[in-house]
Amino acid sequence: MNDGAGDDFPNIIPLGLDGMLVRFADTLSDSGNRAALAFRGVVDGAGIRGIRETSTSLASTFIAFDPVALSHDRLHATLRELLAGRDWSDAPLPGGRTRWTVPVCFEGACAPQLADAAALAGVSPDRAVRDLTARPLRALALGYAPGQAYLGTLDANWNLDRQSALTRSVPLGAVIVAVRQVIMFATSGPTGWRQVGLTRFRCFRPDHGERPIPLAPGDEVRLRAVSEDEMQRLAGQPDAGATSEALA
Amino acid sequence: MRALIVHRIGAGCSVQDRGRTGWLAQGLSRGGAADRLALAEGAALLGQPPDLAALELTGAGGTFEATEPMRVALTGARAVLRLGDKDLPPDAVHRVEPGARFSVGAARGGVFAYLNVGGGIDVPPVMGSRAAHLALALGPTLQDGTRLPVGADPGQAVNRGLDPEARLGGGDLRMLPSAHTALFAQDDLARFAATPFVRDPRGNRQGVRLEHDGAPFATQGQLTLLSEVIVPGDVQMTGDGTPYILGPEAQTIGGYPRIGCILPADLPRAMQAAPGDVLRFRFVTPDEALATWRDDDALMAALRARVRPITRDPRDMPDLLSYQLIGGVTSGTPEEEQ
Numbered sequence: 001m002n003d004g005a006g007d008d009f010p011n012i013i014p015l016g017l018d019g020m021l022v023r024f025a026d027t028l029s030d031s032g033n034r035a036a037l038a039f040r041g042v043v044d045g046a047g048i049r050g051i052r053e054t055s056t057s058l059a060s061t062f063i064a065f066d067p068v069a070l071s072h073d074r075l076h077a078t079l080r081e082l083l084a085g086r087d088w089s090d091a092p093l094p095g096g097r098t099r100w101t102v103p104v105c106f107e108g109a110c111a112p113q114l115a116d117a118a119a120l121a122g123v124s125p126d127r128a129v130r131d132l133t134a135r136p137l138r139a140l141a142l143g144y145a146p147g148q149a150y151l152g153t154l155d156a157n158w159n160l161d162r163q164s165a166l167t168r169s170v171p172l173g174a175v176i177v178a179v180r181q182v183i184m185f186a187t188s189g190p191t192g193w194r195q196v197g198l199t200r201f202r203c204f205r206p207d208h209g210e211r212p213i214p215l216a217p218g219d220e221v222r223l224r225a226v227s228e229d230e231m232q233r234l235a236g237q238p239d240a241g242a243t244s245e246a247l248a
Numbered sequence: 249m250r251a252l253i254v255h256r257i258g259a260g261c262s263v264q265d266r267g268r269t270g271w272l273a274q275g276l277s278r279g280g281a282a283d284r285l286a287l288a289e290g291a292a293l294l295g296q297p298p299d300l301a302a303l304e305l306t307g308a309g310g311t312f313e314a315t316e317p318m319r320v321a322l323t324g325a326r327a328v329l330r331l332g333d334k335d336l337p338p339d340a341v342h343r344v345e346p347g348a349r350f351s352v353g354a355a356r357g358g359v360f361a362y363l364n365v366g367g368g369i370d371v372p373p374v375m376g377s378r379a380a381h382l383a384l385a386l387g388p389t390l391q392d393g394t395r396l397p398v399g400a401d402p403g404q405a406v407n408r409g410l411d412p413e414a415r416l417g418g419g420d421l422r423m424l425p426s427a428h429t430a431l432f433a434q435d436d437l438a439r440f441a442a443t444p445f446v447r448d449p450r451g452n453r454q455g456v457r458l459e460h461d462g463a464p465f466a467t468q469g470q471l472t473l474l475s476e477v478i479v480p481g482d483v484q485m486t487g488d489g490t491p492y493i494l495g496p497e498a499q500t501i502g503g504y505p506r507i508g509c510i511l512p513a514d515l516p517r518a519m520q521a522a523p524g525d526v527l528r529f530r531f532v533t534p535d536e537a538l539a540t541w542r543d544d545d546a547l548m549a550a551l552r553a554r555v556r557p558i559t560r561d562p563r564d565m566p567d568l569l570s571y572q573l574i575g576g577v578t579s580g581t582p583e584e585e586q
Contacts (some may be wrong), residue, residue, distance in 0.1 A: 016424050016509030017537045019479045055273035057501045062477035143501035146276035213274040
């Protein structure tokens with residue numbers, strides 16, 4: 001039970017009877033996220049019998065296992081071995097990732113809080129759009145809703161607090177910002193983040209046989225600014241005009 | 249089409265199986281039956297594989313009709329299964345004839361009852377499962393008049409029953425540490441284990457709220473936690489220190505502190521606790537916890553071994569004639585199938 005008490009990272013923490021968490025950091029950082037993604041890749045690649053599923057969140061790797069086929073002690077020891085002798089903070093990201101380019105409209109009714117968010121970030125609205133589209137962002141983790149990626153990390157001036165009052169509802173596809181991250185909302189509903197754009201790209205499409213959830217943790221997403229007209233025109237195309245390429 | 253016609257269905261009822269695995273990293277929780285044991289009991293009673301789908305019934309239950317002769321078994325919560333003017337015993341296999349309406353009433357103990365049918369509810373799988381994920385509006389929706397396809401039933405045996413493992417009405421929930429157990433003071437962990445909790449009316453497949461007397465349970469020091477993976481059975485303290493038991497449709501990651509994780513074997517008891525039922529938590533050793541572990545194969549083998557023939561008074565068998573006509577009366581031994 002004292003396993004998680006220390007601040008020495010990485011540490012290994014049991015999650016109930018059939019889960020184990022390898023925690024690389026307790027605050028959001030690029031290195032912690034990189035480590036979690038890289039370590040999941042290593043665990044998956046090790047082909048350990050008894051592991052049922054792996055996952056990552058912002059700075060930890062999760063392993064679900066069958067505690068009879070693979071004892072807690074044995075998994076713990078195996079994870080320790082895999083962790084040892086490596087600086088995980090600058091570990092190379094695993095292969096098999098995808099880079100997406102996703103059309104987003106940052107204009108008019110699509111971007112009700114762009115001016116507010118830009119002001120808080122200390123830039124003009126035009127500059128804000130350039131910041132948000134300047135480079136690919138990494139899917140740090142997926143959650144809250146299926147397929148919904150926490151994309152980061154933006155520069156430090158984008159470390160915006162959440163709003164003190166929730167926006168009652170933003171639409172499906174809302175592009176929202178807070179705490180140096182961008183989310184393409186996979187559902188509609190309330191949020192404390194600010195809506196700066198809108199995309200027709202759908203992050204969760206259960207009827208899409210091949211790829212019901214297009215993004216995976218570690219994928220990259222580059223937002224591409226389009227006019228509202230172009231966004232609507234692209235809406236009928238596969239992936240609503242988003243394109244993808246395999247990352248080496 | 250061999251189908252189950254839904255004449256009336258209450259809110260919160262859904263098609264469920266064992267849920268979806270493999271999507272955790274992409275933000276989709278497993279879902280599936282809130283009481284997985286009840287689903288397995290239904291499969292054992294009907295002598296069929298455990299991966300078929302059943303109807304999870306809660307609230308007011310529902311009224312149904314089969315389009316062809318169909319075997320049914322009600323498991324999980326204590327609810328009345330009524331065919332014509334007869335109440336049929338739960339945790340047993342019955343045969344219903346086409347055209348006869350039968351109903352499952354509101355639960356009198358527990359929360360989730362399962363109407364298992366021979367051949368399973370055969371709606372098309374979505375992302376590897378037939379289960380509805382209510383929080384996401386994923387999977388089949390049920391309304392009055394829905395016709396649910398039912399798979400072919402290779403079995404015929406009826407008059408089989410089993411005594412379910414007691415798990416209704418609350419009780420002790422065994423736990424192991426979870427993500428943030430170490431952030432709670434030892435005194436608070438001891439108080440947590442000594443406190444009776446009452447299942448609040450607010451609860452669903454995502455999570456169940458608990459009430460208790462006394463101070464809230466808060467972690468020491470750390471105010472903001474980085475979001476980490478949630479597993480069903482985690483007991484999470486919200487901002488005001490109120491515990492929630494997280495269920496099969498809980499979000500996959502979250503940043504509220506989790507004081508412990510209920511053992512999978514006790515999760516059916518947790519999810520079947522009805523409003524007003526009292527629950528207590530007890531941390532156990534890893535060895536004690538491991539002794540409760542059953543994978544699906546072991547669970548099914550244990551349940552099949554407990555299925556036994558039941559004899560019924562012929563006067564209580566309104567469908568007696570049909571049994572004789574089809575010659576389908578069997579010794580009911582579970583070994584006949586599987």
